[in-house]
Amino acid sequence: MAMSICVGLHGVLVLHLALAALQWPYPIPCRIQDGNNPDLFIMTLGQVQTGLAQGTFYPSEDKVILNDGQVIEHYYRDRLGIRFYQPIDKRRFPLPPSGWCTWYYYYSRITAEEVKRNARWIAENLKDYGARIVQIDDGWQVPPRDWTDFNKERFPQGIAEVAQYIRSLGLIPGIWLAPHGQSNETFVMANKEVFLLRPDGTTASQTWEGRFLVDPTTSEAHAYLRGLFERLCQFGFDYFKIDGQPIVVNEYRTKTQFMKGPSGPGEELYRKTITTIRQAIGPDRYLLGCWGIPLEGIGLMDGSRTGGDIVLGWGGFKVALRAIMEYSYLHNVVWYCDPDVMVLRSPLTLEQARVWATVQGLTGQALMASDRLMDLGPERVELMRRVYPAVDIRPLDLFPNNREKRIWDLKVSHLGRKYDVVGLFNFDQSRSEQILLRWADLGLPSDVPIHVFDFWNAEYLGAWEAGIAVDVAPTSCRVLTLLVPDGKVQLISTSRHITQGWVDLKRIDYNDTTSTFTGTSSLIKGDPYQLRFVLPRGRNMAVRSVTAAGLPTRWENHQGWAAVVITSDKTADIDWKVEFMPSELYHYPPEAPSGLNVRPVGLDGVEVSWSEQYWLNAGYRVYLDDKPLVYAPRASLTIGQLDPNTTYNLSVETVSEDGSASGQRTRTTFRIASMISSRIRLSQLEGQRTGRPTRRVRTDMPLTIGQEVYTDALVIAPGSAMTYRLKGLFDRFVAKVAVAQGQDELATVQFRLLGDGRQIWQSEPIGPKDGIRQVEVGIKGIDQLTLEVAGSSGAGRAGRVTAAWLDAELLR
Template sequence: MRARPSSDASLRFRRITRNDSMKRTVCLLTILSSLLHNAFGAQPPADATGAWPHSIPCRIQDSSNPDLFVMTLGDVETPIADGVFNPVKDEVTLKGGSVKSNYYRDVLGVKQYQPLDKSRFPLPPSGWCTWYYYYNRINEIEVKRNAQWIAENLKDYGAQYVQIDDGWQGSGGRNGGRDWTTGNPQRFPDGMTDLAAHIKSLGLTPGLWLAPHGQSNPNVVSNSPNIFLLKPDGTTASDTWEGRFLVDPTTPESLAYMKDLFTKLAGWGYEYFKIDGQPIVVDEYRAKKQFMKNPSDDAVGLYRKTLESIRSAIGPDRYLLGCWGTPLEGAGIMNGSRTGGDIVLGWGGFQVALRPTMQYYYLHNIAWYSDPDVMLVRSPLSLDQARVWATLQGLTGQALMSSDRLMDLSEERVELMRRVYPATDIRPLDLFPSERDKRIWDLKVNHLGRHYDVVGVFNFGTEKTEHTRLNWKELGLPTDKPVHVFDFWNKEYLGAWSEGMIVDVAPTSCRVLTLLPGTDQIQLISTSRHITQGWVDLTALGQNETGDTFRGTSKVIKNDPYELRFAFPRGTNYIVKQATAHTASGDLPVKTFNHQGWAVVQISSPTTTEAKWEVQFEPADLYHFPPSEPANLSVERVGLDGVNLIWREQYYLNVGYQAYLDGNLLGYTPTARFPIRGLNPNSNYTAQVKTVWEDGRESPRSAEAKFTLASMIPAQMSLTQIEPLRSTGRWRGFEADEMLSGTQLMLGEKHYERGLNSFAGSEIEFELHGLYDNFSALAGLDASSSTNATTEFLVIGDGQELWRSGTLKQSDEPKSVTVKIAGVNKLILRTTGAGGRRNRAQADWAEPKVSKENQ
């Protein structure tokens, strides 16, 4: 470590602190409002302020790339926004000035919408839940062991809550433990009050799960007149998962019972309450009106009165989390809510968390804090799969609760947790649901004068590597300058490239890339503390006018080496001349790592504290290897509008290749493959590929290939080989060549290798470009459907109905369909009906083919 330099008055720094940033929020929002108005005439609301709720940029539909999923952190401006959302007025102002009023209430269907109150809970909760390791076999000793581990290993990273799930109460047994008035003395012998106090003594916050509207103890019911829904003979009128008895919401005694219950639990010391089974309660209130003391048709209003009783007991400073599906009826009273089903251990469990993130993320940090269920990182998840799960949490900022036995995790899996705790103040740019599992997640960050994107590129498939193109223009990044790229999980700089790049992603894995538009000066591109790369840790940042010296302040964690990663202007090179760091207690050890094009400064601290640091650079030589042209370029057709450019890997040294189409640069790829999509099948194209070096210099000559897609398209093609334009419906919308559950399609007693499967009530849309004359398939309900399931199949061509099956039952023979589709551009396969837990209707289009006449 070098000695700390003395103050140099000749160095004038552009320095921004987090407090400065907060003070300038109003100014930044005013600038954003002006820019949006100047750009497309949208006048943002006049009441935009720096404190939430304030107006935010938004998208209300997909762009030309349906795989793009966008969120923001800080006061972000982006050209890909459709307009501005005012959360107070519930109003979207679009390009051109048109207004969508009551956007959440009417367009998105959140009838009880009101903007989230962030005054007591400015961030979503981060912590640990007992359920997905211990289920209802949890005990006092295991809670204390995990809490101790959190206090020693994860508290400094932002983990705060220890939530005890099912098993603490009454008898504690499954289906029998619905008595919330007492704890289980066998599993919690010291009592729930003592346990809460112990958790608090560790600097953590205790929480409890319960299904409070239900009750299973008949003694409690008999001693509580006018509180539960009963038949005239005194037996229960509602026996559900929620409990053998259900609270009658129409009596003062019932509301007092709810208030007294939570007053008691809060008195035990608990400050976080997860209330389960909420949609069951609303459904029962709709169905059991005749058993209410004061019958009412307003089931939602009655339900909300019970929530208000809970809130009156726990007050505004305790966290209330709804659970079971997506209980929108609790919006405005709940601080947060689960938005999907229960996860399971394994890759399928991750997909359970992915689905509500796609469908309901528009609610997060606007109406409430969304909770897609817990994050798991333990085996049998591979390390790559665990990293995907951690990335989902880190890039969305949703409630972050782990549920492994923390003491058993390996160091590499704990490391994943460190990089995503705590949940941060991220919210969606995309204020609309998606039925598509999107693969490009773009977190746009504005922090301390740094404007950068943290982009997750995902491969949710299990079989093959995907080659995904990131297009800078689609992401709203500048196309007139190179963009620096840093790989967060792999801790390496990937260069600075124009227009875009190809990202190779192995099955069930992801890449997280930081994208920073380049300038003519050295730039801080990444920090190691958190996946947001600066938001959590960096509190001040300055750079002198010549650009060769940085000063900053960072929050560092004890015994966790903290890295500052710097990128140099393309075509230049520097080394760290001097780097120092210190705290109020003295100097800290610093290491430097110099690489061509970038450098790393690593700071270590024996305590969790705030450190001031300074880094000075000096010029260094730049090595250049002259690239030679690639060879053997070929064109491989993909679907109806895409190709893959493939060539022989270069023998001589290079850092990759740049691809061109008709003379226009498309972007960079590190490997000998470049996918191109969205082509006109009838156009003639010329593709070129050049080898490139780190400084952007290319090979003098290129490999070249000419092609026309129409000449490469086969006379007959399965629709399972064509990527749909869109799909709607439950889960992922549809699955090709297998069931949504992963099993083989089956109509009657026959299995089919090719086919499209979806739940009833879905659409799958294809762009055919008028290339085919006929469509054929076998349509029917899969053998796995419920015996009472029904649906109807329709074929739509360019908006016109071409064929309708009539209503089909699960027991009916599948119907053969052959339809003329000459000249059709957009083909839609539609099924009707909704299905549900008691009516599982899975619709199959077996052997769906398009073909040309006389072929």
């Protein structure tokens, strides 16, 4: 079955990847903490070497050796708390699963006919792109948790018949269950040795998992689990998603008094049940843990969900995003992470759907769609096709992330091509962002013109030194491919997959004497395949001819780049040849800009603007202290991470597509500290969250406390905090604190202020009935100010309250 998942997807290329995976575990480059840019999240694909690596991780030994020689033994087990650490076994599953799940459209109302409809659609529209698994979720069994039979109303011919139908399409049947639970009381009473029961015969464990829970200490229970999974294997299922696992672990920790056999630590008892399941399904069927993150299954499960259930809409995407950020360090190291499904349908806008597809494509985590696929419009289907299948991506960042990072850098090494696929994200729903992408932050040379290609928009953005400023609309993303120039024509991108060559490109050669590329690519039936070439800056060339095994071809020559399109009437490997010839380069001399203005943004940034040019230009090159900072496509730029007490020299020149500049620059100097107001609202600053998500209250989403309505507040969950960098610029902090009414009236919390890690103020316990309290605290010289909310020892559940800092201000 492992070969049917992998080799069948892309033929020889994936077979090569599967064979390469047999060599795992091997040392990999790593970071164990953020570098200079805390907004950066890094992954690798292929044998990547980068100067951003802080050391090397040796998975067989669970050891990190840092660049300075420091050795960290048992890195995952002790530093990251992964008690059962062992490297993922990639011999049978060299790639994460890619497919479709029924749950997030049909929920428990799935039917056999709807499964078949979606399976047929996948076979006709997505199978050649790498989607293979069709997983039936909750709803097939006798409700709610009876695994002894199937739901005859929804699956009148049984689930085995559906599994065989899926297999007949060349797809892989998968099934969901919560195997430790059971709701059939008649069955339980006839098999009392299998389940946890009280002395009077009633259940000892009634949870979401089921009304009854398997007793992990009896041979009868293990025989029951073995028989259940062997039967499902006989029905034809090769992919198993087992749900509610953290519940099971917790119950086994706390219900030992009801166990019939010798007990022990709950996690060890749990692992024995998973071992039984693993033995029943064998090594060639995929086992996925589910719900939360059952770390106790590491070494036994092939993959695991790493977060809660998503919901339809942007909030659901954020659930998946948090799972990716927090647990990416586990992916393709101990198992394949599953951040839950990818949903692309309305009410998500097309741009929001693109964000969801992009985070899946750039991380390589388990890729399962969950829409009614035949209802998706062509633009959303196109998004799916550009990210299927999940590929062999591994994090460089082997540590958890608590922030929503905006710059995701996938470093790729393939067939001698070394390039970066960079996702730039704006997760905010209300405001646009301008992101400064600096080559040095990515470990790329700053003094050469890096080629930039926009993948989703299929356009070349030029070649620029130092970096590029990129505008990103609310809840949207950009995907840029970056390629270091070699002075020749270069292939920068292909259209098949977001990784731009890894999935489709099998061979590529370039003859510099004849300016000719030859290669072999995997083409998909009816899918126009593009090869995008970039030209040396300052020289223009054009495609002279294209051949591709007699297939229809066309090409487009642009200034600085060219695109070749090949269309095949069947899914096959195609040899192609592209020949270039010299061409004229058009040049328009740029004029110098004028009208330079600077205003502060936060405490460490400025927004710079200048007059827009009337005459033709390709944008602007911005200098800080006479060093190239970034290329800006438009006449404004936001610069962050500056020292507010330093005086900077800023200058701007106009540039053309060939890299030539206006020569003259417009100039100014600035010092942020001298521009900052003596009184600013804390909501104007960006903070760093610790713990659970926070919520900003704005004019369009006010918060009512008593009779007062507040449009400027920060809601922090108990046990969480927000930290702000003040750079020692302020003398006093003033605010109000309160707990909103309407929730747990008995719960209380304490509000705390920390300055540079030291507590400088704390409230008494405050509850919903205690009204609003004033806060005024001296903060002179403090760099990091932390606003914290802690649950108190009072009655009630502090986690169910809305604790808010109101009208918080900083005074100089």
